[in-house]
Amino acid sequence: MTITYEWRGTVDNAALNALHADGFGPPVAATDWRTRLERHSLGWVCAAQEGTLVGFVNVVWDGGAHAFLLDTVVAGPCRGRGVGARLVTTAAERTRAAGCTWLHVDFEDHLRPFYLVACGFKETAAGLIAL
Template identity: 75%
Template sequence: MTITYEWRGDVDNAALNALHADGFGTGGRPPARTDWRERLERHSLGWVCAREDDALIGFVNVVWDGGAHAFILDTVVATHRRAEGIGAALVATAAQEARAANCEWLHVDFEDRLRPFYFGSCGFKETTAGLIRLR
């Protein structure tokens, strides 16, 4: 089966909410009912959808400041397709498209357990950053 990667691909809210529930868990709650289409159109430079046939199996969102900085958010791959390079391909496509949009920097933050993925598989470099937890 062939996996395709599409920049600013058509997003079905139910499919993306289900992928998020699969990839991030719901803590026993039903999947969120996020209006992804509205959110992406309003805040994103773009996003990458990974599909196998018609099934959404991966996603990454690229938000930006309208200038030099783009940020990776919501990187998720279906649990049954992990460790196959799909996540790295999503991020590589996102980086290519952010570069094409004249962004100079691509930022990401992540949980410590994801260091090998972002630093090893995706090529990010370690930097000093700060974070304030708001909630």
């Protein structure tokens, strides 16, 4: 079955909340994704299979050269098939086209192979404050 990828695709809040819970753990939230994305994002990529949302990544930015990936998620049955890497590649291409020169991502250690190998990110030093 074909998976399609769409930059700034139509977001159904219920579908994205369910996908987010599938990827990051329950419960299913009631986040108003559409409002959040329109307010804070350069763009996002939606992956769909036969009309069902199976992947998503959000690109937020500083309004200039720097953009940041957030909420990269792929539905369980589609994991390990390159969907996540294609989401990130599409996001990077569109972010570059928007004039950004840097794309940042933070990730947990178990995701190192995905981001550093499959997606081509380079390891950097960074800082973090838990608030």
